[in-house]
Amino acid sequence: MRLPDWFATRFGRSSSFPRPAPKVPRGIRGFPHGSEGLRLIGLVPTFRVALIIRAAYVFCRPEPGEINAVTLRVVIADDHAIVRQGVKHLLEREGFDVVAEASDGREALKVVTEMGPDVAVLDLSMPHLDGLDTAREIAQTSPRTRTVLLTQHSEEPYVVRALHAGIKGYVLKSQTAVELIDAIQEVVRGGIYFSPRVSGAIFHAYQGKKEGANQLSERERQVLKLVADGKTTKEVAQSLSISVKTADSHRSHIMSKLNIHDTASLVRYAIREGLVQL
Amino acid sequence: MPLRILIADDHSIFRQGVKALLEREGFIVTGEVADGHAVIQMAAQQSPDVVVLDLAMPVLNGLDAAREITRAAPRTRIILLTMHTEDPYVARALKVGIRGYVLKSQAAEDLVQAIREVARGAIYLSPGVSEGVVEAYLTKRDLPPDPLTPREHQVLQLIVEGKTTKEVAAFLGISVKTAESHRMRIMAKLDVHETAGLVRYAIREKLVLP
Numbered sequence: 001m002r003l004p005d006w007f008a009t010r011f012g013r014s015s016s017f018p019r020p021a022p023k024v025p026r027g028i029r030g031f032p033h034g035s036e037g038l039r040l041i042g043l044v045p046t047f048r049v050a051l052i053i054r055a056a057y058v059f060c061r062p063e064p065g066e067i068n069a070v071t072l073r074v075v076i077a078d079d080h081a082i083v084r085q086g087v088k089h090l091l092e093r094e095g096f097d098v099v100a101e102a103s104d105g106r107e108a109l110k111v112v113t114e115m116g117p118d119v120a121v122l123d124l125s126m127p128h129l130d131g132l133d134t135a136r137e138i139a140q141t142s143p144r145t146r147t148v149l150l151t152q153h154s155e156e157p158y159v160v161r162a163l164h165a166g167i168k169g170y171v172l173k174s175q176t177a178v179e180l181i182d183a184i185q186e187v188v189r190g191g192i193y194f195s196p197r198v199s200g201a202i203f204h205a206y207q208g209k210k211e212g213a214n215q216l217s218e219r220e221r222q223v224l225k226l227v228a229d230g231k232t233t234k235e236v237a238q239s240l241s242i243s244v245k246t247a248d249s250h251r252s253h254i255m256s257k258l259n260i261h262d263t264a265s266l267v268r269y270a271i272r273e274g275l276v277q278l
Numbered sequence: 279m280p281l282r283i284l285i286a287d288d289h290s291i292f293r294q295g296v297k298a299l300l301e302r303e304g305f306i307v308t309g310e311v312a313d314g315h316a317v318i319q320m321a322a323q324q325s326p327d328v329v330v331l332d333l334a335m336p337v338l339n340g341l342d343a344a345r346e347i348t349r350a351a352p353r354t355r356i357i358l359l360t361m362h363t364e365d366p367y368v369a370r371a372l373k374v375g376i377r378g379y380v381l382k383s384q385a386a387e388d389l390v391q392a393i394r395e396v397a398r399g400a401i402y403l404s405p406g407v408s409e410g411v412v413e414a415y416l417t418k419r420d421l422p423p424d425p426l427t428p429r430e431h432q433v434l435q436l437i438v439e440g441k442t443t444k445e446v447a448a449f450l451g452i453s454v455k456t457a458e459s460h461r462m463r464i465m466a467k468l469d470v471h472e473t474a475g476l477v478r479y480a481i482r483e484k485l486v487l488p
Contacts, residue, residue, distance in 0.1 A: 080361065080382035082389060086295015093298065103383075152289065173289035174312075180291060230474035262440035267477040271488040278482040 071097045072188055075115065077108035077134065078123040078150070087121065087150075090177040096184070105129025113141040119169075119184050124151035124158070132165040139166045146187040150180070155258055155269065156201040157215065159194070163205070170194040200259055216257060221275065223250040227263065228270035281397050284324060285310045286317035286343070287332040287359070296330065296359075299386045305393065314338025322350035327397050330389070331376075333360035333367070334487045336439065337449075341367075341374050342431050342485075348375035355396040359389065367484065368407045378402040425467045431485065433460040437473065438480040 074096050078084045081103065088098045099115055102108035104127040112120050120138055122131035129137070135147040148169030149162050162170055169183035172195045183193035194202060216224065219240075226236045237247035260266050270276050283305050287293045290312070297307045308324050311317045315337040321329055329347060333340040344356045357378030358371050368379055377396040380389050381404045392402035403411060426434065436446045447457035465471060468479055480486050 081385045082299075082359070082380075082382050083292055083295065085386045086292060086299055089298050089302070090291075090295050150291070171291075173291050176290045177294045228474055228478075230472040230478075232472070262442075263473050264438050264440040264477050267474045268438070268481070268486075268488050271478070271481055276478070278478050 071095065072119060072184065073097050073099045073115070073117040074184065075100045075102065075108065075112050075117045075120045075145075077102040077105065077120065077126060077131070079103050079126050080123075083123075087177075087180070091181070091184075094177075094181055096181075103127075105131065105134035108134050109137050109141065112138050112145055116142045117145055118188050119146050119148060121148045121150055121180070121184070124149055124153065132161055132167070135162075135165045135167050148180070148183050148187060148193075153272075154195070154198050154201065155260070156204050157258070157273075159198045159201040160205045160215070163202075168192050170198055172197055204257065204259060216254060220250055220254050220257075223247065224254050224266065224270050225275045227251065227254075228267045228276040280304050280306050281328060281393060282306045282308045282324070282326040283393065284308055284317065284321055284326040284329045284354075286312070286314070286329065286335060286340075288312045288335050289332075296386075296389070300390070300393075303390050312336070314340065314343035317343050318346045318350055321347045321354055325351040325354050327355065328378075328393050329354055329356050330393070331356060331358050333358055333362060333484075338432055338435060339485050341370055341376075342428055342435075344371070344376050345374040345428060357389075357392055357396055357402070362484065368403070368411050372401075372411070379407055380404050381406055426464060430460055430464050430467075433457065434464055434476060434480055435485055437461065438477050438486050 074091055076084050076087055076091075076098060078087070084101050084103070088101060091098055099117055100111040102111055105122075106128040108120065108122060108126070109129065120135075122134055124131040126134070131149050131151070135149065138145055138147055146168045147166065148171060149167045150171050150173060151158065152173045154172060159170065168187040169192070171180050171183045171193070175195055175197075179195070186193040222240060223236055226239060231239065233247050233251060234244055236251075237244045240247065242250075255261060255266065258266070258269060260269060267276075271278065283300055285293050285296055285300075285307060287296070287310075293310045293312075297310055300307055308326050309320050311320055312335075314335040317329065317331065317335075318338075329344075331340040331344060335343065338346075340358055340360070344358065347354060347356055355377045356375065357380055358376045359380050359382060360367070361382045371379055378392040378401070380392045380402070383406075384404055388404070392404075395402040432450065433446055436449060437443075441449065443457050443461060444454055446461075447454040450457065464476065468476070470476055470479060481488050
């Protein structure tokens with residue numbers, strides 16, 4: 001017996017997705033899948049079985065329009081097909097309706113504009129249009145769609161840019177699917193979900209904003225570049241004609257702004273930002 | 279009997295996705311780990327049929343982990359799952375005993391096929407990379423010899439991840455003095471004299487992502 005799609009959607013295997021309370025008694029709810037149901041079949045005359053199944057369908061059938069309220073429509077954009085398929089599978093297992101996939105930002109923008117999904121899950125680094133620019137465009141072309149960024153970067157500048165781009169959910173790839181699902185549900189409710197691991201960055205950004213300097217200053221970028229080139233604090237000071245003490249305080253400001261605490265990570269950040277060549 | 283698979287990738291969401299996709303195909307996923315060190319230990323314990331390894335992983339990258347796995351679990355086949363197509367990687371991957379090379383931009387079905395191929399003793403190379411391998415073979419370009427030993431790779435990666443010499447020593451279970459002498463030897467071999475230079479080298483050589 002093949003169950004209709006909406007049945008699987010509402011009563012899928014996982015229980016972590018909060019669904020509305022079923023309108024059927026427990027026995028009938030479990031009936032089509034479980035072994036209890038099979039035992040039940042042995043007890044009741046055959047002609048009644050069809051009736052019970054029919055009754056279960058009638059009881060479980062959602063009101064017209066109710067499916068849309070329950071099943072969230074999601075678009076996934078990532079340039080790696082395996083990643084996309086994996087995320088899609090995880091979301092579908094939880095009852096989401098993945099209406100489209102896109103392999104770059106431009107394609108994502110196109111399908112989101114056409115389909116107006118509830119949520120677009122966007123990878124940060126994608127060809128043609130990155131996740132942030134895509135989110136900014138989506139806010140124009142499909143205002144009802146909430147955007148969730150899925151990324152591996154947790155440093156403050158990325159988080160700040162995401163906030164400015166109108167991103168409502170910020171999930172790290174090192175988090176689990178449960179957290180991505182939480183984020184999707186939260187943004188659909190009109191809330192904001194940022195990974196706990198970037199809360200420090202948001203806090204710093206907020207503090208920085210009050211002083212009007214949440215990004216690195218031009219001087220700090222110069223210092224960072226020299227540090228990434230392998231210069232010692234003394235050499236940095238010489239090359240910028242500043243005192244060693246000033247150079248050192250620039251360096252510690254940079255570290256505190258970026259929430260980075262060792263030289264190696266500072267160098268990696270500078271390389272990612274294109275401040276130094278390999 | 280269904281094939282037993284071990285998955286190593288530092289992104290949980292990705293790992294869970296691959297796990298779910300493989301289980302749907304009837305494979306048994308015996309474990310999932312997040313770094314290159316843990317995967318060696320688990321492969322040694324479980325000797326799964328196939329390990330699916332990410333290239334860029336914390337603590338130890340996929341290539342160095344693969345070399346250790348072939349020692350610790352000789353019957354386990356290894357598939358590298360990566361976003362890099364450049365052929366130096368592929369040549370290096372084959373050299374350390376990797377049997378399958380799949381790009382993350384490929385479909386899950388390709389990974390499934392790769393697993394089946396390597397499990398029966400064959401080699402699977404993504405269509406995007408096999409061209410580079412053939413070309414490398416035809417032009418007989420030899421890989422430049424790697425100046426660093428596997429141990430030095432390990433130390434280098436930990437330094438690049440921001441660990442102090444003391445932390446490196448504690449992690450690898452060696453003395454601080456030994457860790458320090460590894461560090462000095464790496465710097466001497468590479469003719470690099472500061473941490474920043476080591477970081478740039480490791481990224482250039484794709485031992486770590488920036």
